[in-house]
Amino acid sequence: MLALEAVTVRFGGLVALRDVTFGLEKGEILGLVGPNGAGKTTLFNGISGLTRLRGRVLFEGRDITRLPLHRRARLGIGRTFQIPQPMKHLTVRENLAVAQVFGAGRHDPERIEEILAVMDLSAQAGRPAEGALALQELKRLEIAKALATEPKLLLLDEVLAGLESQAKRGFSAKLRELHARFGLTIVIVEHDIETISDLCSRAVVLDFGEIIADGTPAAVFRDRRVVESYTGAVHA
Template identity: 80%
Template sequence: MLRLDQVSVRFGGLMALKDVSFELKGGEILGLVGPNGAGKTTLFNVISGLTRARGRTLFNDKDISALPLHKRARVGIGRTFQIPQPMKHLTVRENLTVAQVFGAGRNDPARIDEILDVMQLSEQADRDAQSGLALQELKRLEIAKALATEPKLLLLDEVLAGLESQAKRQFTGKLKELHARFGLTIVIVEHDIETISDLCSRAVVLNFGQLIADGTPAEVFRNPLVVESYTGTPHA
């Protein structure tokens, strides 16, 4: 479904990504792992079209490297952001409507009702999205907006950050449900090893903008380079 070929991004003197290459198969749930500043969000920005890069990004065998953000949404790439960003002065339902028109190019109220229901936001549908929601509801809204664009590939950027353990487990269960219900391919940025191990069949690890490991969560989290990237100490 997705192939990155020698993707590199430089911000002035900082090499944010360096020759990152990997493939993602349709239906996978992939964990994108690495210490803070490793380049994970930059990689999401490249895939979704927010950041231009050297190298190639291919989606369903088509080179989308030059496509802008809205056109990548139209081919089926949806994403969330680390900090929930509801649209100001709009209700929860209106946020989903705008996202749907932007990403899918149509307005389908029945589909929006389905997303509100599955994300447990039906009772909040007419609330002001910016001021009327608690943290967990804001996180559910962030995912709901991405679902409204009707993605085939869903990029989740630390959607579980700030949640306590029980809420994380509930969210993990919800992501499994979305994966099955909508036939999604998912890439999730998450620091919690237990969550990645439970949710993902595969993980890739970035450090200083370079891909240093690719394999099952068990393989990746035993990898000496990965251990060293988090602890700063060579693995014995």
């Protein structure tokens, strides 16, 4: 479904990503992990069209490297942001409607109500997105907005950050439900090793903008380079 070929991103003299190359099969749930500053969010920005890059991004066999963000969304690439970014002056339902028109190019109220229900936001649908939602609700809204764009590929940037263990387990179960219900392919950035091991069939590890490991979570988290760069305390 997705192929990255020698993806490189520079910000002046800083190389944020260097020759990142890997593929993603339809239906996979892949964990993208690594220390802070490793390039994970930059990679999401490059895939979704927020950041220009060198190399190639192919989606369903099509080269989308130079396509603008809105055209990538229309092809089926949806994403969340690490810090929830609701449209604060709109209600929860209106947030989904705007996202749907942007990403899917249409307004389908029934689909919006389905997403509100599956994300446990129906009771909050008429509330303003600013000030009326708790952290977990804001995170569910962030995912709901991405779902409203009708993605085939869903990029989730630390949607579990700031949640305690029980809430993380609940969110992981919800993501498995979304994966099955909507036929999604998912890439999730997450620091929690237990979550990645439980949720993902595969993990890719970045460090200083380069891939240092790619495989099953069990194998990746035993890799010496990963232990040294990211999980030394856990390994010890």
